[in-house]
Amino acid sequence: MKITDLAVLFILIMGPFLWITSVHSQDRIEAQRLSSRYTAALRAAVQDGASQLDDNELQRYEAGYASDKHFRANRDLALKTMLHTLYLNFGIGEDPAAQRTFMHYxxxxxxxxxxxxxxxxxxxxxGAFHxxxxxxxxxxxxxxxxxDKQGNVIHFTLDHYVTVYDAAYGKWLDGPLAEISEVSSVPLLDHEDVYEAxxxxxxVQSIEEDLEKTINRHNMYTSKLGxxxxxxxxxxxxxxxxxTLDDIGIMLFLQGIPVGDKYYNNYALGGARLVKRPVIYGGINQANGIKYYYRDSTESGFKLEEVFTSEREAAAKGYFEYNVFNKEP
Known part of the structure; x- marks a missing residue:
């Protein structure tokens, strides 16, 4: 058999395998690209939402002198902001029907x-009519x-302010850990390191246990949808x-979105007081059609397109920094 015949035979045998390998390789590259994009959108959304948690409309809900962590988390504003960013990055910012479907994930x-x-x-x-x-x-x-086993009940906070029911004295006590430990018989309060652990x-255990129950109910709901x-x-x-456990924060789980032959499954956590960098917005200046990134979401004259976690990320997507020199006369 001639060498050319062997070459043709090799191509006939190996060609399909090489083609399949090439297809799978492209699928993996596309899946990785989509996963990276979804993760960036997820983190940007959580960062944006977390930054709104301590934005309260009434002064009495702000941090007091007793603790700089004693906020009332503005969960509704955080949720609205986070979902807006998420919808925007998935291209469904103006599609209510798609947004309702997206919530399944x-x-x-x-x-x-x-x-x-x-x-x-x-x-x-x-409902209102039962x-x-x-x-x-x-x-x-x-x-x-x-x-605990002695019947004492301890309500923790994100710092060392504690509320306890002292079973031996039959009364509730609340205040800083250092003060309550002096007048309470609850053993857990005697050692700060043990208390903190x-x-x-x-x-963590309480949240994870509730999350497992919530996700199981979500499975029942989505299974009815097919x-x-x-x-x-x-x-x-x-x-x-x-x-996350030292400041008010937010957690978002995003799962089940197809990426190639697999599914995207990830989460993001953000603390309100841990958000150091401002969210970077990317939009189109409707006066000149140029893409700019900027920090003020209320900037007029822009059509918001994307949200980023850094200026570098925005610049890599083709956005220019917007400043006073870019403003139209």
Whole structure:
């Protein structure tokens, strides 16, 4: 057999395999590109939402002299801002129908407040005329609470302000840990390091247990819609928890979006007081058609297109920095 015949035979045999490998390689590249894009959108949305958590309309809800962490988390404004950023980055900012469908891929949103947490989830409820309804709603606030074997009850906060029910004395006490430990018989309050470890453990376990229940209910809801994807609680790293449990914050889970032959499954966490850099907005100047990035979301004359987490990211997408010299006369 001639060498040319062997070459032709090799191509006939290996050609389909090489083609399939090439297709899979392209699929993997596209899946990686989409995953990176979705992760950037997810992080930008959480950062944008977290920055609004401590934006309160009434002075009594701001941090007081006793604790610079004692805010009332503005969960509604944070949710609205976060979803707006998310919809914008997924290209459905002006499509309410697509937005409702997109919510199927969000099994849960959690807001960590100063003394408890809220979960935004799909819930059944009764309407004004006692009719059964179902929609995404905030659940009731869950306290960061723990009960020991002696019947003592401890309500934690994001700092060392504590409320306890002292079973031995039959009364409630509240105040800074250092003060309450002097007048209480609750053993957990005697050692600050033990108290701190228990505080963090209780908060994490309580939220994760509720999230598992919420995601299971979301699976029941989406299965009725014909979705085959099984939502699960992802492993949240200890580092992420450590960066979140000291200030009010927000958690967003995004799952089930097809990326190639797999599904996107990720989460993002953001603390309101940990957001150091401003959100970068990318828009088109309607006067001259040029793409600019800027920091003020209320900047007039722009059609908002995208939201970024850094100026570098915006510049890489073709946006120019906007300043006073760019303004039209």
């Amino acid at each position: 969000i099994p849960s949103i959690v807001v960590l407040d100063y003394d408890g947490y809220y979960i935004y989830q799909f819930s059944d409820y009764t 009719e059964p309804l179902a929609d995404f709603k905030w659940g009731v606030k869950k306290p960061y609470a723990y009960a 228990k505080r963090r453990t209780v908060i 979705m085959a994807y099984q939502f699960t609680l992802p492993d949240i790293s200890g580092e992420d928890w450590n960066n």
